[in-house]
Amino acid sequence: xxxxxxxxxxxxxxxxxxxxxxxxxxxxxxxxxxxxxxxxxxxxxxxxxxxxxxxxxxxxxxxxxxxxxxxxxxxxxxxxxxxxxxxxxxxxxxxxxxxxxxxxxxxxxxxxxxxxxxxxxxxxxxxxxxxxxxxxxxxxxxxxxxxxxxxxxxxxxxxxxxxxxxxxxxxxxxxxxxxxxxxxxxxxxxxxxxxxxxxxxxxxxxxxxxxxxxxxxxxxxxxxxxxxxxxxxxxxxxxxxxxxxxxxxxxxxxxxxxxxxxxxxxxxxxxxxxxxxxxxxxxxxxxxxxxxxxxxxxxxxxxxxxxxxxxxxxxxxxxxxxxxxxxxxxxxxxxxxxxxxxxxxxxxxxxxxxxxxxxxxxxxxxxxxxxxxxxxxxxxx
Amino acid sequence: xxxxxxxxxxxxxxxxxxxxxxxxxxxxxxxxxxxxxxxxxxxxxxxxxxxxxxxxxxxxxxxxxxxxxxxxxxxxxxxxxxxxxxxxxxxxxxxxxxxxxxxxxxxxxxxxxxxxxxxxxxxxxxxxxxxxxxxxxxxxxxxxxxxxxxxxxxxxxxxxxxxxxxxxxxxxxxxxxxxxxxxxxxxxxxxxxxxxxxxxxxxxxxxxxxxxxxxxxxxxxxxxxxxxxxxxxxxxxxxxxxxxxxxxxxxxxxxxxxxxxxxxxxxxxxxxxxxxxxxxxxxxxxxxxx
Ligand SMILES: Cc1cc2nc3c(=O)[nH]c(=O)nc-3n(C[C@H](O)[C@H](O)[C@H](O)COP(=O)(O)OP(=O)(O)OC[C@H]3O[C@@H](n4cnc5c(N)ncnc54)[C@H](O)[C@@H]3O)c2cc1C
Ligand code: SF4
Ligand code: SF4
Ligand code: FES
Numbered sequence: 001x002x003x004x005x006x007x008x009x010x011x012x013x014x015x016x017x018x019x020x021x022x023x024x025x026x027x028x029x030x031x032x033x034x035x036x037x038x039x040x041x042x043x044x045x046x047x048x049x050x051x052x053x054x055x056x057x058x059x060x061x062x063x064x065x066x067x068x069x070x071x072x073x074x075x076x077x078x079x080x081x082x083x084x085x086x087x088x089x090x091x092x093x094x095x096x097x098x099x100x101x102x103x104x105x106x107x108x109x110x111x112x113x114x115x116x117x118x119x120x121x122x123x124x125x126x127x128x129x130x131x132x133x134x135x136x137x138x139x140x141x142x143x144x145x146x147x148x149x150x151x152x153x154x155x156x157x158x159x160x161x162x163x164x165x166x167x168x169x170x171x172x173x174x175x176x177x178x179x180x181x182x183x184x185x186x187x188x189x190x191x192x193x194x195x196x197x198x199x200x201x202x203x204x205x206x207x208x209x210x211x212x213x214x215x216x217x218x219x220x221x222x223x224x225x226x227x228x229x230x231x232x233x234x235x236x237x238x239x240x241x242x243x244x245x246x247x248x249x250x251x252x253x254x255x256x257x258x259x260x261x262x263x264x265x266x267x268x269x270x271x272x273x274x275x276x277x278x279x280x281x282x283x284x285x286x287x288x289x290x291x292x293x294x295x296x297x298x299x300x301x302x303x304x305x306x307x308x309x310x311x312x313x314x315x316x317x318x319x320x321x322x323x324x325x326x327x328x329x330x331x332x333x334x335x336x337x338x339x340x341x342x343x344x345x346x347x348x349x350x351x352x353x354x355x356x357x358x359x360x361x362x363x364x365x366x367x368x369x370x371x372x373x374x375x376x377x378x379x380x381x
Numbered sequence: 382x383x384x385x386x387x388x389x390x391x392x393x394x395x396x397x398x399x400x401x402x403x404x405x406x407x408x409x410x411x412x413x414x415x416x417x418x419x420x421x422x423x424x425x426x427x428x429x430x431x432x433x434x435x436x437x438x439x440x441x442x443x444x445x446x447x448x449x450x451x452x453x454x455x456x457x458x459x460x461x462x463x464x465x466x467x468x469x470x471x472x473x474x475x476x477x478x479x480x481x482x483x484x485x486x487x488x489x490x491x492x493x494x495x496x497x498x499x500x501x502x503x504x505x506x507x508x509x510x511x512x513x514x515x516x517x518x519x520x521x522x523x524x525x526x527x528x529x530x531x532x533x534x535x536x537x538x539x540x541x542x543x544x545x546x547x548x549x550x551x552x553x554x555x556x557x558x559x560x561x562x563x564x565x566x567x568x569x570x571x572x573x574x575x576x577x578x579x580x581x582x583x584x585x586x587x588x589x590x591x592x593x594x595x596x597x598x599x600x601x602x603x604x605x606x607x608x609x610x611x612x613x614x615x616x617x618x619x620x621x622x623x624x625x626x627x628x629x630x631x632x633x634x635x636x637x638x639x640x641x642x643x644x645x646x647x648x649x650x651x652x653x654x655x656x657x658x659x660x661x662x663x664x665x666x667x668x669x670x671x
Binding site for chain 1: 485671
């Protein structure tokens with residue numbers, strides 16, 4: 001085994017090498033976050049070492065159902081996506097935007113922009129990389145950029161994991177966002193399961209990734225190992241439980257404002273907002289202004305919001321979208337149709353989370369198909 | 382001169398693109414004018430002079446600790462040293478603002494959004510239709526049109542208020558009525574015994590207003606139903622819908638296209654509006670709860 005290599009694709013990393021990779025990231029000042037098992041699910045949290053990864057765990061998922069189960073090997077990334085997305089680290093659920101305090105007759109505003117600490121995301125799936133790219137367009141690509149997101153984004157190191165274990169609610173293959181990520185990572189791993197613990201094919205995506213790979217014990221992968229990794233990812237593409245035709249969905253939803261399907265789905269939807277909470281691309285937020293009891297200091301906090309809340313569209317006199325039907329229509333139409341016009345991309349990356357975590361088991365792919373079917377039948381007017 | 386409006390709004394947009402679009406700037410309240418029982422005007426002094434604005438744009442106004450709301454700029458674009466906002470007290474934040482006194486501070490972010498395309502109307506007639514507080518965002522456009530009166534054909538203002546007591550900017554209305562180069566019609570939903578003007582919805586005034594439908598720019602702001610009827614009335618008179626512009630209202634938290642609250646179909650009202658060519662938003666106007 002040699003230490004480091006001349007970059008390029010196709011290095012082979014053992015578990016010890018992965019441990020060295022995490023240590024190297026930490027040496028370079030990165031905090032580490034990655035998948036861990038907590039409260040019966042795989043969530044993203046601070047990582048200490050490889051031992052924290054969900055070794056030997058996988059899951060069963062269906063619409064409205066998620067259950068961890070044991071694998072018969074010690075794969076570290078052999079699970080489907082859990083309820084967390086990386087969004088929480090780049091666009092946290094709650095962020096203090098600024099403080100204000102009373103000062104000579106008025107008040108002054110103190111910006112709250114602590115320099116973002118460098119963070120390494122370990123185990124980012126291709127659909128999640130696609131979600132990051134979508135959030136970049138939304139939060140950085142318009143006339144105004146979000147400075148907090150930008151600071152966090154620029155301090156990011158991404159270790160991707162090409163997908164070899166899609167879930168039954170996944171459909172990234174049909175959206176072209178997985179199971180292999182062409183770019184968007186500093187380093188990418190493909191897990192090759194072995195009875196005695198997995199090995200990883202390691203690719204570099206950036207100069208920073210190459211520099212880091214050079215500090216890690218690994219060796220050039222053999223052709224057989226490369227092929228093995230490739231076919232595992234190729235198999236994943238065929239193992240997705242769902243599919244969605246993004247062009248058909250876009251066309252249908254863009255003209256389905258009055259489809260009878262909205263009433264039907266509204267009878268099941270609880271308007272709980274779980275789907276927006278777990279979605280890696282949902283970006284809606286609200287602000288909360290507070291002050292202390294004496295009225296001397298005040299603060300503005302930004303929080304995730306959901307278009308399923310009745311207050312979301314409130315204007316004096318009442319909300320624009322009072323019915324659940326209108327709110328579900330807003331969500332799915334935004335994801336699959338109007339997002340294209342706003343940001344030049346689909347708002348959905350096919351991660352399947354909204355299907356798994358909907359308590360009513362409502363399935364975005366099924367709803368899109370139902371609306372498309374009906375509007376095609378009605379001449380898509 | 383008026384071409385500079387476009388430049389002004391471009392410069393304004395650049396200035397608003399400061400590193401942190403969510404950061405508010407405290408401005409001193411110079412004067413508070415009572416307009417009606419529930420509506421008042423704040424005259425603010427932006428520190429370091431004004432950024433300038435284009436008629437139809439809005440600011441996000443912040444009351445210390447209470448919250449922030451979108452409010453149109455109602456001042457004279459020819460007097461950029463002060464920032465003027467006319468506010469109807471309807472809820473928690475606007476009621477808090479009603480208690481402001483000279484010397485107090487209000488946080489300001491902005492100006493944001495699109496503006497009334499007054500430059501498109503050179504050589505043409507302009508019909509301004511306002512309902513209620515909707516006159517506030519149209520006032521800068523009217524002041525601009527009157528300041529450059531020679532550039533336009535006939536000018537018509539049709540304004541509807543709930544009752545005579547709710548009529549905004551009575552000083553302006555009196556002055557404009559005294560001019561011979563602008564037709565001003567005011568109507569109320571419910572008259573008082575001493576009211577001698579028109580009673581009924583503002584859209585009815587469209588039918589006999591003096592303008593040439595084939596050469597007219599229509600600017601409309603008010604409650605959404607009123608906008609719908611006003612547009613229909615203009616179209617009935619023969620004004621092409623491509624010449625009609627409307628200003629819309631949606632819940633707004635960021636004003637810069639980042640929070641998602643103000644969406645109507647594919648548009649962000651804060652960023653793509655609030656002033657829209659009617660054609661752009663027409664598909665969503667007849668739909669419920671979009
Ligand atoms: C582009 C734009 C320009 C506006 N210009 C003016 C103006 O010049 N003068 C004026 O009096 N009013 C204007 N409004 C309406 C004004 O913003 C609301 O009346 C105000 O937000 C009410 O806030 P509140 O806290 O007092 O009321 P509450 O009823 O307590 O509202 C609670 C919250 O709901 C939201 N909200 C309520 N009503 C509206 C509304 N109509 N539009 C958007 N958000 C709302 C706000 O976030 C508000 O803080 C404008 C609205 C928009 C979108
Ligand atoms: S809409 Fe559903 S499937 Fe699509 S990205 Fe969001 S959570 Fe994933
Ligand atoms: S679709 Fe499902 S997860 Fe989303 S709000 Fe409705 S019930 Fe909740
Ligand atoms: S107000 Fe936030 S996106 Fe328009």
